[in-house]
Amino acid sequence: MKYFLYMVTLFVGTTTAAQTISEVIVQENTKTRTSFVRKITNVKEGQTLDTLVLEADIIRLKRLPGTSHAYYQIHKKEDGTYKIVYGLQENFTIIPSANVYTTNDDEFAYRIGLYEFNGFGRNIIFGGFYQKDIFSSYGINFRAPYLFSKKTGVALNFQDLTTEEPVFLDSGTATYKYNNTSYEMLGLYEFNFKNRIEAGINYFTEKYVYRDGATSPEVPQNLKVKKLLYKVVYEYNNVERNFQYVDGFKSTFNFQYVTTRSEALPEFVIGFNDFVYYKRVGEKGNWATRLRLGVATNNESPFAPFAVDNNLNIRGVGNTIDRGTAAIVLNTEYRHTIYEKDWFVLQGNAFIDGGSWRNPGGDFGDFGDDQNLRIYPGVGVRFIHKRIFNTIFRIDYGYGITTDSTNGFVIGIGQYF
Incomplete structure (x- = not known):
């Protein structure tokens, strides 16, 4: 029984670690400050990957007057963690x-x-x-x-x-x-x-x-x-x-x-x-x-x-x-x-x-x-x-x-x- 609980705990921990976000990048923004994008979005380094949160962030970014379009990309890194890229197509404002x-x-x-x-x-x-x-x-x-x-x-x-x-x-x-x-x-x-x-x-x-x-x-x-x-x-x-x-x-x-x-x-x-x-x-x-x-x-x-x-x-x-x-x-x-x-x-x-x-x-x-x-x-x-x-x-x-x-x-x- 102890061995079974140990294996379950190890599996859950390994799965969680493998889906951890280790890097968040903002690209294509020339006027909108990267610090501002990080401030209003919910995805942060150290969190577990959740596409629903990513989708919500994109909707929020699309509503900004300074953004005509926004998208995200998910890149898996060699260590098994993930890099998230937010891309902004900016409006002239x-x-x-x-x-x-x-x-x-x-x-x-x-x-x-x-x-x-x-x-x-x-x-x-x-x-x-x-x-x-x-x-x-x-x-x-x-x-x-x-x-x-x-x-x-x-x-x-x-x-x-x-x-x-x-x-x-x-x-x-x-x-x-x-x-x-x-x-x-x-x-x-x-x-x-x-x-x-x-x-x-x-x-x-x-x-x-x-x-x-x-x-x-x-x-x-x-x-x-x-x-x-x-x-x-x-x-x-x-x-x-x-x-x-x-x-x-x-x-x-x-x-x-x-x-x-x-x-x-x-x-x-x-x-x-x-x-x-x-x-x-x-x-x-x-x-x-x-x-x-x-x-x-x-x-x-x-x-x-x-x-x-x-x-x-x-x-x-x-x-x-x-x-x-x-x-x-x-x-x-x-x-x-x-x-x-x-x-x-x-x-x-x-x-x-x-x-x-x-x-x-x-x-x-x-x-x-x-x-x-x-x-x-x-x-x-x-x-x-x-x-x-x-x-x-x-x-x-x-x-x-x-x-x-x-x-x-x-x-x-x-x-x-």
């Missing part, structure tokens, strides 16, 4: 951003920016934007998800946003000049490569200045309010990317509590969840669907938090054409690779964007109201550079088929969702 949108009433707006997505070789994101939407706006963003460790980081954002906003009154529609100046700080924590959370505060000032249109004695024509927003975002991400193709499921829950001392803009709670599903179709097709479910405190206020907007949810609908205190939005599209050679991809898509909103102070029956329901089918094209991060130049044209519909182009960088 100093990227301009651009979004342009128009409608058939000659509305034109744009946002341009410049961002570095792999700052200091550690996938730190830093940059800013300028927006022209009748008025000028700008913002600066800093995001370092792995600043403190492989799980913890921070995000800092500043924004000075000025737009012309419709305010919907019982007597008609008013037009206000709206300004939002905000300072935001978020702590970032990654439980594992599928689950992450961010939480923090946003201190901001809102200003409304009446320009023209309907008026109401209950709605002030000039308003300035300081607010504090508490924010929590939880994301589950099980999406795999292979250049322009995406497969998997992602869910993002966003909860915000906004405090204020103004009766005209009372405090409120807002929560919404984006469910996104991607499915490969054959060799060249990709189906993508996003469902947003959102609800907020049902204040009977003309300044409701959910907006119907060209650049957010319904392509072709126009710039903030309606508001509500709850929302259901569905975007679905089929993407097909028309042409691909080396670094360049031409992709076409056909989509349907649809949604409905609850009126401020209304009930959930408002979702079925023809005045709130909007459906916009359309088509688009994508010009994709496979070696530059998020370099997807998109042009979409949406055409409304519901009551009082418009139509128009939405142009931008990156997939719509």
Whole structure:
């Protein structure tokens, strides 16, 4: 019996030693630091070889903005241990951003920016934007998800946003000049490569200045309010990317509590969840669907938090054409690779964007109201550079088929969702 136990122990020990990782190499990385790759991956020298851990590391590396593709190799050494090689195909990561949108009433707006997505070789994101939407706006963003460790980081954002906003009154529609100046700080924590959370505060000032249109004695024509927003975002991400193709499921829950001392803009709670599903179709097709479910405190206020907007949810609908205190939005599209050679991809898509909103102070029956329901089918094209991060130049044209519909182009960088 002792001899049997001795042989079992010897066999297990020998097998374990033979599958030990004695060396981990990172190759082909020129900008991304090797120390950073070692920091965020789980495979280390001295561990037992486990291909499931290797696969998880590759998925994590593929998600980095600085990486267009990643792979691993396993080499058995003469002493019976293993050498692991991680290979990175890097993106060019100093990227301009651009979004342009128009409608058939000659509305034109744009946002341009410049961002570095792999700052200091550690996938730190830093940059800013300028927006022209009748008025000028700008913002600066800093995001370092792995600043403190492989799980913890921070995000800092500043924004000075000025737009012309419709305010919907019982007597008609008013037009206000709206300004939002905000300072935001978020702590970032990654439980594992599928689950992450961010939480923090946003201190901001809102200003409304009446320009023209309907008026109401209950709605002030000039308003300035300081607010504090508490924010929590939880994301589950099980999406795999292979250049322009995406497969998997992602869910993002966003909860915000906004405090204020103004009766005209009372405090409120807002929560919404984006469910996104991607499915490969054959060799060249990709189906993508996003469902947003959102609800907020049902204040009977003309300044409701959910907006119907060209650049957010319904392509072709126009710039903030309606508001509500709850929302259901569905975007679905089929993407097909028309042409691909080396670094360049031409992709076409056909989509349907649809949604409905609850009126401020209304009930959930408002979702079925023809005045709130909007459906916009359309088509688009994508010009994709496979070696530059998020370099997807998109042009979409949406055409409304519901009551009082418009139509128009939405142009931008990156997939719509």
